[in-house]
Structures are given as structure tokens and as C-alpha cells.
Amino acid sequence: MTQEIEKTGEKPSRRTVLVSALVALVLSILANGYFYSLEGARGVYVWHPLLALKVLLFMGLGPISLAIVALPLEKLAKKLAMRVMRWLSFVGSILVGLISIAILAFLIVVPRTGSLEPARLNLINPSQGILAQGARSEAAFSAAESPESQEAAPIALSPLDRPLLRLAFSSDPHWGADTANATARTQILEEIAARRPDAFFMLGxxxxxxxxxxxxxxxxxDLEALIPAVPLRLLLGNHDALFGGQYLYRKAFYPKGFSSDSGSPYYWSIDAGSATIVAVDLPWGTEMFGARQRTWLEKTLAAADPRRPLIVVSHSYFYASGYDDPTFDTPWYDHYQNIPALVPLFEKYGVDLVISGHNHYQELLAHNGVTYAIIGSMGGIPDxxxxxxxxxxxxxxVAGYGWLDVDVLPGRLALTFRSETGEARQSATIEY
Ligand SMILES: [Fe+2]
Structure with a gap:
């Protein structure tokens, strides 16, 4: 009977319908699989669960389901139902195939169009650390102690007040956003350039x-114009990662020749001489925090020199005040993924300070001996x-722009939350 139908030239044929549905299924798996493999993409599903994303995820199942439903309909005397199913499946296959190819092209081609040169900046290569900066401070510190250098040092700071290392941290400048405040962003960069920290970290x-x-x-x-000489290291934030952004991030800020102790450009530890700085890859939450990163983090924290302060940096935060996302109802506060996954490690291995962005506030928090700083927005619209x-x-x-200065002093860290014009808004001291 079925063969008779095929012989009578029923179009599209069973074979055509099944093959095209399978091709569409494979293409949709490839498109979704490629997207899912990209930095930060998994977080989009969790934190921005758009209906369109779910449709894209399961669209490949549509044509193949219709093709299977059409099979028993071949046995019916009237062929209309079978014909309708076959055509629906066939047209669906073409649509799913085209959408999948478009998604793949969008993810692969768009980040690679337009030219982008490696930054002409004083980028910090994680594997080389910032030892030279710390050593320079320590050398200046020793020189200032020698009698001949006293004349050259008009302000005689006590050794306990003299920073061994001066660090600056900011986050969330959101270049390209219409809502971002370019004036605040420029002011912050000018202020940081004037202060000449040993290292400046932008957290995504x-x-x-x-x-x-x-x-x-x-x-x-802007960075090349305003802070060409400041030693700079960036983290990848959730916005940076969008739709294949990791390619451009690496091209500009993690060029060939850079390497890290973890082997990843997204998480690493830096020997900063007087401090250990550990970056974890949490663009949204723990979606990228797999077994490999977890093992590396635990090993790194356990091996850190206990005489030096241990500072962890990340894009998404741990403890934080905030609000429920009005569109997706997701909680932008006390992070339900990051806290259980990482905080026990921070407490176990004596992390002194955790610095994060993501929320556009400035906030100081502390829990179980660990201090948490959310450093505010470097131009992104205030939350x-x-x-x-x-x-x-x-x-x-709330409702301001700014950054955080951290001075490493003998035995303590001095934190200063600053406004965009450099005024100290809040200070804190952490003993280590
Ligand atoms: Fe942001």
C-alpha cells in the first residue's frame, strides 16, 4: 500500500520528508550545540529565559515528529491527513534548516567581521604576573628608608602606611550602550590614570x-587615549560574552603569546608580589564553573602564600543586595549559584577579599571572615x-558611578570606594 502511494508519485515522498527532517534536526543540534559551547551562553538560558531561546532549542524536534506522525496516516484510505503532515514536516524542515544555518552564521561570522587590532595598552599577561610593579614599590619603599633618600621623600610615611602595592578595580563600563554614561566612564579612567596604580582590573x-x-x-x-600606560587586565563579563564575543575579547585583550597558570584566558591567578590575585570565570553564575575550573581553583587557593593577602576577582558577585528582574523574575542579589559553589572554598582557604561587578551598585559586605566588595558601575546604567x-x-x-582602590599595606588591606570624580565614599580595612 505504501509502496503504491510512492509509485503514484505522492509528493513529497516519505523518504524526502524523513531525510529532510533528519537534516534539519542535525543542523539544529549543531547550531544549539555551538551556541551552548560559547562562553557565557549557558547563562543566557538561565538568567534570560526567553521563549524564543526555548523554541530554538527544541525546533529540530518539530519536523521529525510530524514526519513520524505521517507514517501511520499512510494506511488511511483518504490521504489528505498524510499529505498535510508530510507538507508541514517538509516546510518545517526547510525553516528549521535555514534558521539553524542563520544562527551558525550569526555566531561564527558576525564576531569576525570588522577589524579589531590587539590593544596598544600595557596589558598584564597573567602568567607573568605584576611582580615588577610590586617589586618597584618595594624597592621604592626600601630606598625611602635609606638616609640619602630621605631628602627626596618630602612626606615621611611610616613603613606601616606605605603601600606595598596599589590596585584599582572597576567594572561594567558598557561601551556601546546608549544608556551608559560616557562622561562618568572618562572621568574614572582619567582619575585612575592620574593615580598610576600598579595594576588596574576591569571586571567585565x-x-x-x-x-x-x-x-x-x-x-x-578610549582606553588607549586615557590609560595607555596603566597595567591593565580585563575579565569577561556576561555582556562581553554575548553571541561569540569571546573571540573579540581574546583578540584585543588576550593576544597570542599570553598565557595563564590555568591554561584558560578566562580564569587565572596572578602573582602580584605582595598579594595573590585569583580570577574566576563567572560571567552570569556557575554555568562555566565546571570540574576543571573548580579543581584548579581549590589547588590555587590551597597553594597561596598565607603571608600575603588573597584576593579573588569575578564578574558576577556572591553576597549582594539587589532586586528581582522585572522581566525574567531572576534574583539579582545573594547569588544562589555562586554562594554554595565557591564561598565554602573562600572560607576554607582564607580568602581575604572578593571583588566583583555585575550589579551596578557599590556595596561592602562581610560574612564568616571574608570581605566582599561590589565595585559599582564604570558607566553602565545604575541599577x-x-x-x-x-x-x-x-x-x-545606589545610583552612582565609581571604582574601588585597594592598597596592600603591611598586615592590612585598605579599601576606598570612590565616586567617578575620585572622592572617597567609603573606606574599610581588612587585616590579613
Ligand atoms: Fe553590567
Whole structure:
């Protein structure tokens, strides 16, 4: 009977329908698999669960399901139902195939269009650390102690007040976002350049949409104009990672020749001479925090010199005040993924300070002997008044821009949360 139908030239044939449905299924698996493999993509599913994403994830099952439903319909005397199913499956296959190819092209081609040169900046290569900066401070410190250098040092700081290392941290400048405050961003960079820290860390969301070379170029031209000499290291934020942005991030800020102790450009530890700085890859939450990174982190924290302060940096935060996302109802506060996955390690291995971005507030928190700093926005639109206050919050600044200075002193860390114009908003001291 079925063969008769095929002989009568029923179009599209069973074979055509099944083969095209299988091709569509394979293409949709490839498109979704490639997207899922990209930095930060998994977090999009969790934190921005758009209906469109779910449709894209399961679209490959549509045509093949219709093709299977059409099979028993071949036995019916009237062929209309079978014909309708076959055509629906066939047209669906073409649509799913085209959408899958478009997604793959979008993810692969868009980040690679437009030119982007490696940054002409004083980038910190994680494997080389910032020992030279720390050593320079220590050398100046020793020189200032010698009698002949006393004349050259008009302010005689006591050794306990003289920083061994001066670090600056900022996050979330969001170059390319219409809502970002370019004036605040420029002011912060000018202030940091004037202070000449030993190292400056930008903790992510450098750009609004990571796959746009135009936006990375905007960031580069400002950074090259304003802080060409400041030793700089960036982290990858959730916005930087969007739709294949990791390619442009690496091209500009982690060029060939750079390497890290972890082997990853996204998480590493830096020997900063007077401090150990450990970066973890948490663009949204723990979606990229797999067994490999976890093992590396535990080993790194366990091996850190206990005489030096241990500072962890990340894009997404741990303890934080915040609000429920009005669109997706996701909680932008006390991070339900990051806290259980990493905080026990921080407490076990004596991490002194954890510095993060992601939320556009400035906040100081402390819990079980670990201090947490959320360093505020370097231009990204300020977050709304928080509806939730973390029980571990000690101080908070809403609706402002700024950054955080951390001075490493003998036996203590001095934290200063600053406004965009450099005024100290809040200070804190942590003993290590
Ligand atoms: Fe951000």
C-alpha cells in the first residue's frame, strides 16, 4: 500500500520528508550545540529565559515528529491527513534548516567581521604576573628608608602606611550602550590614570554586546587615549560574552603569546608580589564553573602564600543586595549559584577579599571572615533602588558611578570606594 502511494508519485515522498527532517534536526543540534559551547551562553538560558531561546532549542524536534506522525496516516484510505503532515514536516524542515544555518552564521561570522587590532595598552599577561610593579614599590619603599633618600621623600610615611602595592578595580563600563554614561566612564579612567596604580582590573561588561567589533573598538580607543600606560587586565563579563564575543575579547585583550597558570584566558591567578590575585570565570553564575575550573581553583587557593593577602576577582558577585528582574523574575542579589559553589572554598582557604561587578551598585559586605566588595558601575546604567538588602551588607551606594582602590599595606588591606570624580565614599580595612 505504501509502496503504491510512492509509485503514484505522492509528493513529497516519505523518504524526502524523513531525510529532510533528519537534516534539519542535525543542523539544529549543531547550531544549539555551538551556541551552548560559547562562553557565557549557558547563562543566557538561565538568567534570560526567553521563549524564543526555548523554541530554538527544541525546533529540530518539530519536523521529525510530524514526519513520524505521517507514517501511520499512510494506511488511511483518504490521504489528505498524510499529505498535510508530510507538507508541514517538509516546510518545517526547510525553516528549521535555514534558521539553524542563520544562527551558525550569526555566531561564527558576525564576531569576525570588522577589524579589531590587539590593544596598544600595557596589558598584564597573567602568567607573568605584576611582580615588577610590586617589586618597584618595594624597592621604592626600601630606598625611602635609606638616609640619602630621605631628602627626596618630602612626606615621611611610616613603613606601616606605605603601600606595598596599589590596585584599582572597576567594572561594567558598557561601551556601546546608549544608556551608559560616557562622561562618568572618562572621568574614572582619567582619575585612575592620574593615580598610576600598579595594576588596574576591569571586571567585565566592557561592552554592551560582545560580538560587535565596533563596540570593542570604542572601548579600545578610549582606553588607549586615557590609560595607555596603566597595567591593565580585563575579565569577561556576561555582556562581553554575548553571541561569540569571546573571540573579540581574546583578540584585543588576550593576544597570542599570553598565557595563564590555568591554561584558560578566562580564569587565572596572578602573582602580584605582595598579594595573590585569583580570577574566576563567572560571567552570569556557575554555568562555566565546571570540574576543571573548580579543581584548579581549590589547588590555587590551597597553594597561596598565607603571608600575603588573597584576593579573588569575578564578574558576577556572591553576597549582594539587589532586586528581582522585572522581566525574567531572576534574583539579582545573594547569588544562589555562586554562594554554595565557591564561598565554602573562600572560607576554607582564607580568602581575604572578593571583588566583583555585575550589579551596578557599590556595596561592602562581610560574612564568616571574608570581605566582599561590589565595585559599582564604570558607566553602565545604575541599577534601581534595591528591594532586597543582603543580611551581610555593611554599606551601599545606589545610583552612582565609581571604582574601588585597594592598597596592600603591611598586615592590612585598605579599601576606598570612590565616586567617578575620585572622592572617597567609603573606606574599610581588612587585616590579613
Ligand atoms: Fe553590567
Amino acid at each position: 561588561d566592557t561592552v554592551e554586546t560582545g560580538n560587535s567589533a565596533t563596540q570593542w573598538n570604542l572601548a579600545l580607543s 534601581p533602588e534595591p528591594s532586597y538588602r543582603s543580611p551581610y551588607s555593611q554599606w551601599m551606594k
